[in-house]
Amino acid sequence: MPSPHDRIDTTTAHSARVYDYILGGKDHYLVDVEAGDAMCRHWPALPVHMRENRRFMHRAGRYLAQERGIRQFLDIGTGLPTAPNLHEVAQEAAAHAHVVYVDNDPIVLAHARALLQSSPEGATAYVDADMHDPDAILDSPQFRELIDLGRPVGLMIIGILHFILPPDDRRLVRRLLDPLPSGSYLAMTIGTADFAPEEVGRVSQEYAEQGMPMALRDLPTASSFFDGMDLVEPGVVQVHRWRPGPEQSGIDDRAIAMYGAVARKL
Numbered sequence: 001m002p003s004p005h006d007r008i009d010t011t012t013a014h015s016a017r018v019y020d021y022i023l024g025g026k027d028h029y030l031v032d033v034e035a036g037d038a039m040c041r042h043w044p045a046l047p048v049h050m051r052e053n054r055r056f057m058h059r060a061g062r063y064l065a066q067e068r069g070i071r072q073f074l075d076i077g078t079g080l081p082t083a084p085n086l087h088e089v090a091q092e093a094a095a096h097a098h099v100v101y102v103d104n105d106p107i108v109l110a111h112a113r114a115l116l117q118s119s120p121e122g123a124t125a126y127v128d129a130d131m132h133d134p135d136a137i138l139d140s141p142q143f144r145e146l147i148d149l150g151r152p153v154g155l156m157i158i159g160i161l162h163f164i165l166p167p168d169d170r171r172l173v174r175r176l177l178d179p180l181p182s183g184s185y186l187a188m189t190i191g192t193a194d195f196a197p198e199e200v201g202r203v204s205q206e207y208a209e210q211g212m213p214m215a216l217r218d219l220p221t222a223s224s225f226f227d228g229m230d231l232v233e234p235g236v237v238q239v240h241r242w243r244p245g246p247e248q249s250g251i252d253d254r255a256i257a258m259y260g261a262v263a264r265k266l
């Protein structure tokens with residue numbers, strides 16, 4: 001049986017590994033280090049921006065688990081395991097919470113064991129699939145076994161939408177939301193060049209040159225993904241401004257190129 005390692009391309013940079021490198025992880029290769037260093041030369045705030053994206057995931061996941069009673073999550077574009085992972089956040093609120101993780105990068109698959117260390121009362125699963133094929137996610141045995149569509153679900157699309165280009169982006173998000181019952185939530189972060197257009201434009205160019213074209217969205221476009229849903233306060237804001245804690249104090253808006261929001265499905 002082929003191992004996920006056979007699919008890992010160590011000659012070109014990959015988004016999950018560049019993210020891991022910049023966040024101080026250890027699961028990346030020389031190409032990712034070189035790409036990450038080039039991006040940081042273009043925009044030295046990149047590590048702050050990436051860290052705050054990750055922290056938004058923590059706060060949004062905690063909010064949904066603790067304050068909205070969400071007990072099952074579908075996490076698209078999970079990334080390499082980095083503590084705390086979503087199931088650790090959710091199971092801290094409720095040990096029996098279920099989390100289904102999805103990523104299309106073989107290196108994430110190779111490290112998925114760390115995502116499967118669920119509490120004994122709860123459950124986690126990993127689906128090796130692409131967001132461009134939502135039916136493969138929704139029809140997977142992992143999703144069917146762990147997610148009860150009679151109860152609300154937290155759909156997390158964090159740090160990935162900038163890799164999902166128009167015109168398919170809206171349809172793909174909708175397709176993932178469609179089967180989820182009313183009272184489910186969408187938590188999403190959306191890349192933008194609104195606050196540091198030149199620097200973020202250069203980083204975007206670098207990603208494109210490394211084979212990872214990206215879409216950056218202004219506030220009206222970012223907000224339109226939540227049309228027809230009930231936005232949780234404070235709405236669509238830069239990620240460090242969404243229900244900030246003490247860690248977010250003093251962060252310069254120009255260091256954050258990501259909108260974030262949480263909304264309830266009606």
Ligand SMILES: C[S@@+](CC[C@H](N)C(=O)[O-])C[C@H]1O[C@@H](n2cnc3c(N)ncnc32)[C@H](O)[C@@H]1O
Pocket residue numbers: 015016019053054057076077078079080102103104105108129130131132158159160163
């Ligand atoms: C920047 S990381 C974000 C990780 C995590 N969600 C977070 O915010 O900390 C983006 C992840 O999305 C994954 N990804 C990118 N395009 C994807 C696609 N079309 N389908 C599934 N995963 C994808 C990458 O492999 C990577 O692990």
